[in-house]
Amino acid sequence: xxxxxxxxxxxxxxxxxxxxxxxxxxxxxxxxxxxxxxxxxxxxxxxxxxxxxxxxxxxxxxxxxxxxxxxxxxxxxxxxxxxxxxxxxxxxxxxxxxxxxxxxxxxxxxxxxxxxxxxxxxxxxxxxxxxxxxxxxxxxxxxxxxxxxxxxxxxxxxxxxxxxxxxxxxxxxxxxxxxxxxxxxxxxxxxxxxxxxxxxxxxxxxxxxxxxxxxxxxxxxxxxxxxxxxxxxxxxxxxxxxxxxxxxxxxxxxxxxxxxxxxxxxxxxxxxxxxxxxxxxxxxxxxxxxxxxxxxxxxxxxxxxxxxxxxxxxxxxxxxxxxxxxxxxxxxxxxxxxxxxxxxxxxxxxxxxxxxxxxxxxxxxxxxxxxxxxxxxxxxxxxxxxxxxxxxxxxxxxxxxxxxxxxxxxxxxxxxxxxxxxxxxxxxxxxxxxxxxxxxxxxxxxxxxxxxxxxxxxxxxxxxxxxxxxxxxxxxxxxxxxxxxxxxxxxxxxxxxxxxxxxxxxxxxxxxxxxxxxxxxxxxxxxxxxxxxxxxxxxxxxxxxxxxxxxxxxxxx
Amino acid sequence: xxxxxxxxxxxxxxxxxxxxxxxxxxxxxxxxxxxxxxxxxxxxxxxxxxxxxxxxxxxxxxxxxxxxxxxxxxxxxxxxxxxxxxxxxxxxxxxxxxxxxxxxxxxxxxxxxxxxxxxxxxxxxxxxxxxxxxxxxxxxxxxxxxxxxxxxxxxxxxxxxxxxxxxxxxxxxxxxxxxxxxxxxxxxxxxxxxxxxxxxxxxxxxxxxxxxxxxxxxxxxxxxxxxxxxxxxxxxxxxxxxxxxxxxxxxxxxxxxx
Ligand SMILES: Nc1nc2c(ncn2[C@@H]2O[C@H](COP(=O)(O)OP(=O)(O)OP(=O)(O)O)[C@@H](O)[C@H]2O)c(=O)[nH]1
Ligand SMILES: [Mg+2]
Numbered sequence: 161x162x163x164x165x166x167x168x169x170x171x172x173x174x175x176x177x178x179x180x181x182x183x184x185x186x187x188x189x190x191x192x193x194x195x196x197x198x199x200x201x202x203x204x205x206x207x208x209x210x211x212x213x214x215x216x217x218x219x220x221x222x223x224x225x226x227x228x229x230x231x232x233x234x235x236x237x238x239x240x241x242x243x244x245x246x247x248x249x250x251x252x253x254x255x256x257x258x259x260x261x262x263x264x265x266x267x268x269x270x271x272x273x274x275x276x277x278x279x280x281x282x283x284x285x286x287x288x289x290x291x292x293x294x295x296x297x298x299x300x301x302x303x304x305x306x307x308x309x310x311x312x313x314x315x316x317x318x319x320x321x322x323x324x325x326x327x328x329x330x331x332x333x334x335x336x337x338x339x340x341x342x343x344x345x346x347x348x349x350x351x352x353x354x355x356x357x358x359x360x361x362x363x364x365x366x367x368x369x370x371x372x373x374x375x376x377x378x379x380x381x382x383x384x385x386x387x388x389x390x391x392x393x394x395x396x397x398x399x400x401x402x403x404x405x406x407x408x409x410x411x412x413x414x415x416x417x418x419x420x421x422x423x424x425x426x427x428x429x430x431x432x433x434x435x436x437x438x439x440x441x442x443x444x445x446x447x448x449x450x451x452x453x454x455x456x457x458x459x460x461x462x463x464x465x466x467x468x469x470x471x472x473x474x475x476x477x478x479x480x481x482x483x484x485x486x487x488x489x490x491x492x493x494x495x496x497x498x499x500x501x502x503x504x505x506x507x508x509x510x511x512x513x514x515x516x517x518x519x520x521x522x523x524x525x526x527x528x529x530x531x532x533x534x535x536x537x538x539x540x541x542x543x544x545x546x547x548x549x550x551x552x553x554x555x556x557x558x559x560x561x562x563x564x565x566x567x568x569x570x571x572x573x574x575x576x577x578x579x580x581x582x583x584x585x586x587x588x589x590x591x592x593x594x595x596x597x598x599x600x601x602x603x604x605x606x607x608x609x610x611x612x613x614x615x616x617x618x619x620x621x622x623x624x625x626x627x628x629x630x631x632x633x634x635x636x637x638x639x640x641x642x643x644x645x646x647x648x649x650x651x652x653x654x655x656x657x658x659x660x661x662x663x664x665x666x667x668x669x670x671x672x673x674x675x676x677x678x679x680x681x682x683x684x685x686x687x688x689x690x691x692x693x694x695x696x697x698x699x700x701x702x703x704x705x706x707x708x709x710x711x712x713x714x715x716x717x
Numbered sequence: 718x719x720x721x722x723x724x725x726x727x728x729x730x731x732x733x734x735x736x737x738x739x740x741x742x743x744x745x746x747x748x749x750x751x752x753x754x755x756x757x758x759x760x761x762x763x764x765x766x767x768x769x770x771x772x773x774x775x776x777x778x779x780x781x782x783x784x785x786x787x788x789x790x791x792x793x794x795x796x797x798x799x800x801x802x803x804x805x806x807x808x809x810x811x812x813x814x815x816x817x818x819x820x821x822x823x824x825x826x827x828x829x830x831x832x833x834x835x836x837x838x839x840x841x842x843x844x845x846x847x848x849x850x851x852x853x854x855x856x857x858x859x860x861x862x863x864x865x866x867x868x869x870x871x872x873x874x875x876x877x878x879x880x881x882x883x884x885x886x887x888x889x890x891x892x893x894x895x896x897x898x899x900x901x902x903x904x905x906x907x908x909x910x911x912x913x914x915x916x917x918x919x920x921x922x923x924x925x926x927x928x929x930x931x932x933x934x935x936x937x938x939x940x941x942x943x944x945x946x947x948x949x950x951x952x953x954x955x956x957x958x959x960x961x962x963x964x965x966x967x968x969x970x971x972x973x974x975x
Contacts, residue, residue: 195798196798197799249832249833249834249835250834250835252803267962270962271962271963276961276962276963277768277770277783277963278768278783280731280959280960281959281960281962282959282960283960394960394962395960400960403803403959404802404803409803412799412802415799416766416768416785416796416799416800418765419764419765419766419796420765420766420767420768421765422764422765423765424765424792424793425765425791425793425795425796426793426795427793427795427798428795429793457792575803
C-alpha cells in the first residue's frame with residue numbers, strides 16, 4: 161500500500177492531523193497498536209481499563225514492542241482495586257480527563273470539520289474549590305457573582321471587580337502588566353491588584369487553573385480571559401465535557417471523518433520496522449519510508465511519518481523532529497507539560513457541591529432532630545453529575561503544598577456511566593520535590609478521601625459515612641521523551657504532549673495538529689517533484705464543508 | 718442567549734445507528750432509499766464509511782437517526798468497532814441471493830453482542846428480495862454493476878441473469894425461514910427488503926425506532942442538567958444535558974414518511 165503519510169497513534173493530536181490531511185486530499189494510513197482508538201486520550205470500558213492497567217503493570221517481556229515498552233515507561237506505579245464491578249460496558253473511562261473551553265481551537269475545528277455532528281457534549285454544571293471536608297466554595301467569576309458574594313468585603317469586591325475588568329480586556333499592552341509578564345501570577349494579584357490571599361487563591365487556582373503559585377502571570381491572564389469569554393457561548397459554564405468519556409470519543413470522531421475522506425485505518429497491529437530509503441531509487445514506489453506491520457498483507461510505503469513518541473524507535477528518534485507548540489499561539493504561552501499522578505474511581509453516591517452558606521446552615525441543623533433537615537428549596541442537595549473541583553495547594557492534609565489538584569466527576573449525564581454511578585478523576589501535577597518517592601496511591605489517597613467527603617452532604621445526619629468507591633485505579637503518567645531536533649525538513653514528525661493542564665489539553669492538541677498539518681502539507685508537496693505528481697492545494701486547515709453535507713440528509717456519498 | 722439552548726433539536730432523540738455487512742449486500746443502497754428514497758443501480762463501494770442523518774417521526778416523538786454506513790470491503794476491520802461502540806441500533810445486512818453473506822452477518826451479530834452497548838437494538842436485514850421475486854423483472858441497469866464491483870466484492874449472481882420467474886426463485890440462496898429462525902433465536906428484528914423497489918425499507922427503521930428505549934435516552938441526556946445546585950439554581954427549561962456545537966443546526970429537516 162502506498163500513501164502520502166502514515167500516522168502512528170490515534171490520540172487527539174494525531175487524529176485531528178489525520179482528518180485534516182485526508183480532507184485536504186492527501187492519502188494517509190492511520191495505525192494504532194491498540195485495538196481501540198484514542199491512544200493515551202482514549203476512553204475505555206471498565207474491563208478494557210483493567211486490561212490496560214494490567215498490561216502496563218505486568219513484568220516486561222522479551223521481545224516487547226517499542227510501543228509497549230514506551231507505555232510501560234510512561235505509566236508507572238499502577239495499582240487498582242480487584243473487585244469486579246458489573247455493567248462494565250456502560251462505563252466510558254477516560255485516560256485523559258479534560259474540560260474543553262467553549263471557545264478555542266478544538267471547538268473551532270469540531271465545527272469546521274463537521275466532526276461536531278458525530279458526537280455530543282455536556283455543559284459543565286458546576287465549578288468549585290474544595291474548602292474543607294463536605295464543603296465546596298464557588299468561585300466568583302462574573303460581576304454578578306462578585307456583587308452577590310457574601311464572603312467578600314466591600315473593599316475586596318471593588319478590587320476584584322477592578323481586576324476582572326482588567327483581565328477581560330487587552331491587558332497585553334496595559335501598564336499594570338509591563339515587565340511583570342513572568343512574575344508569579346499570585347504575586348501579581350497581590351501586588352498590583354491588592355487582592356487578599358483568599359481572593360488571590362480563588363482567582364489563580366479557581367479561575368485561571370494555575371497549578372502552582374509559580375505560574376507566570378501572562379499565560380494565566382490569557383487563560384482567564386479565554387475562559388471568561390467562553391461563558392455564555394453554550395450556556396452558563398465556560399466548559400464542555402464530551403459524551404462517552406470525553407476526548408477519546410472526539411479523537412474517534414476525527415478518525416471517522418478521515419475515513420470518510422478515504423483514510424485507511426489499521427488497528428491492533430504491531431509495528432515491526434520502519435526503514436528509511438536513503439536513495440529514492442531503492443524504493444520501487446519512489447517513497448521515502450517502508451513500514452512493516454505484524455500480520456499485515458503488504459508493506460506501507462510513504463513520504464512522511466507523523467507519530468506519537470511511543471512508536472518511535474531509538475534509531476528513528478535520532479532524525480525525528482518535534483513539532484511543538486512552544487511559540488506563542490492563540491492559546492497564549494502554553495504551560496510546560498509535567499508528569500501527573502492520577503486516580504480514577506467509580507462511586508455510587510453523588511458528589512455534592514455544598515456551598516459555605518448552606519453548609520453552615522446545615523451544620524447548625526446537624527444538632528437538630530432529623531425532621532428538620534430538608535432545607536429550603538432543596539438547593540442544598542448540590543448534587544452534581546458533571547463538575548470540576550480545584551484543590552488549591554495545602555487545602556488537603558498530607559496533600560501537596562505546592563501544586564493545585566483537579567477533580568472532574570462525570571456521570572450518566574455525560575453518557576459515561578450507568579444511572580446512579582459516577583466516575584471521579586483526580587489529577588495531581590508532579591512538579592518535582594520529593595513526590596517521586598511516593599506511590600501514585602499514596603499521592604492520591606488524600607484527594608480521593610477529600611472528594612469522597614463530598615458525598616455526605618452537610619444536611620445528612622451527622623456522622624453519615626462517605627461513599628466507598630466501587631473501583632479505584634491509581635497511576636502516574638510520566639512525560640514521554642521528546643526529540644531534541646525541531647528541524648523543519650525532517651520527514652518524521654513527532655507529537656509530544658504540549659501541555660498537561662486539564663483545561664488546555666484538548667486545545668493544545670488541536671493547535672499542535674494544525675502546526676503538523678501545515679508542516680506536513682508543505683513537506684508532502686515538496687516531495688511531489690515529478691510532473692505527474694500533482695501538488696495538493698491547501699488553502700485552510702479545514703476545507704469548507706461541502707454544501708451537500710449541510711443538506712438535510714445526504715452528508716457523504 | 719445561545720443558539721444551542723434554543724435549538725430545534727430539543728425534542729428529537731438522537732439515535733446512533735450503524736450498518737454492517739459484507740461488501741455489496743446493499744447497505745448504502747438501503748440507507749439511500751431510506752434517506753432520499755432513491756436507488757442507484759451502480760452504487761460504488763463505500764470507502765471507509767459514510768455518515769448520514771434522517772429524522773423519523775414516531776407518534777409524538779422525533780428520532781434523529783445518525784447513520785454510519787460502513788464499508789463492507791474494509792480490509793482491516795478497524796473502523797467498525799468505532800461505529801458500533803456507542804450505537805443504539807445496528808442494521809446487519811445480507812444479500813438473499815448470497816449464502817455467504819448471511820454467514821458474515823452472523824459473525825457481525827456475534828461481535829455486536831459481545832462488544833457493543835448491551836442494549837443495542839439489532840436488525841437483521843435480507844436485502845435484494847426483488848431479485849427473487851417472480852413479479853419483479855430486474856432491469857438491465859442492475860446488470861451493469863456486476864462489472865463495477867471491486868476486488869473482493871463478489872458480484873451478485875442474480876444480477877447478470879434474466880428474470881423469468883423460475884430463474885428468479887432459484888436465485889435465492891437464503892430461505893426466508895432459515896434467516897428468520899436464526900434472527901428469532903439471536904433476539905434480532907428481522908426483515909427482507911429491496912433497496913431497489915423500496916420494499917420493507919421504512920419498516921426497518923420504524924420498527925427499530927419502536928424498540929429504542931427513547932425515554933431512557935432522554936432521561937440520560939436531559940436528566941441531570943437541571944441540577945444547577947446551590948449557586949446556579951435550576952438551569953433554564955430549554956437547556957438539556959447535551960450541547961449542540963453547531964450554531965446553524967436549526968434548519969428544518971424533513972421527517973421521513975414513517
Ligand atoms: N437488485 C438489487 N440490487 C441492489 C439492491 N441493493 C443494492 N443493490 C445493488 O448492489 C450493489 C451494491 O450495493 P451497495 O449499496 O453499494 O452495497 P454496500 O453493502 O453498501 O457495499 P459496500 O459499501 O462495498 O460495503 C449496487 O450495485 C446496488 O445497486 C437491491 O435491493 N436489489
Ligand atoms: Mg456501501
